Amino acid sequence: MIRKTVANVEDALQGVENGMTFMLGGFGLSGIPENAISELVRLNVKNLTCISNNAGVDDFGLGLLLQKKQIDKMVSSYVGENDEFERQMLSEELDVELIPQGTLAARCQAAQQGFPAIYTPAGYGTEVSQFKETREFDGKMYVLEKAFKADFAFVKAWKGDKAGNLIFKGTARNFNPLMCGAAKVTVVEVEELVEPGELDPNQIHIPGIFVQRIFEGKNYEKRIEKRTVRKK
Amino acid sequence: MTKDKFMLDKDGIAKRIAEEVKDGYYVNLGIGIPTLVANFVRNDIEVEFQSENGILGMGPFPFEGEEDADLINAGKQTITALPGASFFDSAMSFGMIRGQHVDLTILGAMEVAENGDIANWKIPGKMVKGMGGAMDLVASAENIIVAMMHTNKAGDSKLLKKCSLPLTGVACVTKIVTNLAVIEVTKDGFKLLERAPGVSVEEIKKATEGKLLVEGNIPEMKL
Numbered sequence: 001m002i003r004k005t006v007a008n009v010e011d012a013l014q015g016v017e018n019g020m021t022f023m024l025g026g027f028g029l030s031g032i033p034e035n036a037i038s039e040l041v042r043l044n045v046k047n048l049t050c051i052s053n054n055a056g057v058d059d060f061g062l063g064l065l066l067q068k069k070q071i072d073k074m075v076s077s078y079v080g081e082n083d084e085f086e087r088q089m090l091s092e093e094l095d096v097e098l099i100p101q102g103t104l105a106a107r108c109q110a111a112q113q114g115f116p117a118i119y120t121p122a123g124y125g126t127e128v129s130q131f132k133e134t135r136e137f138d139g140k141m142y143v144l145e146k147a148f149k150a151d152f153a154f155v156k157a158w159k160g161d162k163a164g165n166l167i168f169k170g171t172a173r174n175f176n177p178l179m180c181g182a183a184k185v186t187v188v189e190v191e192e193l194v195e196p197g198e199l200d201p202n203q204i205h206i207p208g209i210f211v212q213r214i215f216e217g218k219n220y221e222k223r224i225e226k227r228t229v230r231k232k
Numbered sequence: 233m234t235k236d237k238f239m240l241d242k243d244g245i246a247k248r249i250a251e252e253v254k255d256g257y258y259v260n261l262g263i264g265i266p267t268l269v270a271n272f273v274r275n276d277i278e279v280e281f282q283s284e285n286g287i288l289g290m291g292p293f294p295f296e297g298e299e300d301a302d303l304i305n306a307g308k309q310t311i312t313a314l315p316g317a318s319f320f321d322s323a324m325s326f327g328m329i330r331g332q333h334v335d336l337t338i339l340g341a342m343e344v345a346e347n348g349d350i351a352n353w354k355i356p357g358k359m360v361k362g363m364g365g366a367m368d369l370v371a372s373a374e375n376i377i378v379a380m381m382h383t384n385k386a387g388d389s390k391l392l393k394k395c396s397l398p399l400t401g402v403a404c405v406t407k408i409v410t411n412l413a414v415i416e417v418t419k420d421g422f423k424l425l426e427r428a429p430g431v432s433v434e435e436i437k438k439a440t441e442g443k444l445l446v447e448g449n450i451p452e453m454k455l
Binding site for chain 1: 295296329371
């Protein structure tokens with residue numbers, strides 16, 4: 001067993017600096033690395049590039065970093081639901097690169113698995129494929145999309161063991177597994193950290209080889225963005 | 233313009249599209265009118281709904297008090313998982329879509345062109361929220377139905393010769409269901425298949441900027 005545990009979020013984010021590129025898991029507010037985001041706010045690192053499907057809401061998730069103007073550039077597929085984001089984008093304080101969601105996933109996975117780039121049909125013939133290499137395979141056109149390069153990946157899992165093996169829950173999985181091992185350092189926070197052997201190896205979603213640092217997070221808010229219910 | 237009482241409302245559009253959902257289909261529903269389609273699918277057929285954030289076998293909204301922050305759909309709404317459901321990561325989700333394992337994609341649009349081009353993600357000069365998964369869906373899916381109003385709020389046609397807005401995908405839409413009509417996209421243009429109850433062919437023609445092919449008698453939709 002190779003131990004990946006660090007004592008707390010402060011230790012987990014050692015080495016984080018101004019101007020770095022981060023990957024952050026989550027879809028909407030589901031499965032976001034809440035502890036890492038709070039620590040990034042506290043560290044007040046600036047001029048960041050953040051690769052994340054969404055940009056949080058005004059007062060939660062990546063919205064907290066936007067409020068403090070810590071982010072220079074966002075790479076996302078969908079960024080609604082955030083007034084501060086909109087203001088910074090329209091006033092050009094914030095650089096935004098919008099890319100198709102499947103392309104975002106594929107570029108993370110390419111980085112994780114050692115592919116320099118992948119071909120996807122998404123965005124062909126649209127402004128997304130402008131200035132990008134395109135190629136025909138069997139009569140269909142594809143766009144060449146490069147693997148992401150990032151300094152840190154901040155990932156949220158449900159359960160993990162001290163060897164860094166991870167299990168995700170529900171749709172909080174989303175981009176999290178794809179970002180593991182896709183950056184120079186992968187930092188994982190889990191709701192429950194257990195001893196090696198406690199997780200069934202058959203049920204592991206991500207093996208610890210993709211993880212450098214793991215810790216048990218605290219005070220999860222797990223906010224719901226759009227609460228929709230039916231009556232009993 | 234047609235009198236409002238004859239046009240379909242959003243539920244009417246969703247109800248008509250539900251007829252296109254066949255036994256054994258895996259279906260991806262976009263945000264807006266497409267989401268309503270789930271309410272009208274026959275219950276004597278087996279269908280699974282995919283949400284691209286990572287679930288197959290999506291169920292209805294949870295009962296009050298049973299909401300789970302770890303269980304949402306692509307519209308970020310709390311949902312449930314039906315028996316037989318599965319969860320997966322975003323790469324596998326778009327693998328299902330790109331690999332054409334999803335049988336039917338239903339999404340909204342701002343504009344559709346007579347060659348099947350679709351624009352639904354960006355209005356230049358206005359707030360741009362992003363394409364989400366729409367570009368992946370339209371680039372790969374073989375069976376794409378657009379659910380939308382026939383005209384925009386200003387009364388201008390949304391079925392055009394050529395899209396004026398930035399494209400989401402090229403030559404990809406197969407069918408369009410609007411408040412006025414069911415239209416198939418063919419290599420020769422928009423082919424009128426059905427009229428909304430009480431709506432005339434003339435009224436549909438007037439509301440369609442792109443080339444509208446009308447062959448023989450056009451039946452009314454059966455709802």
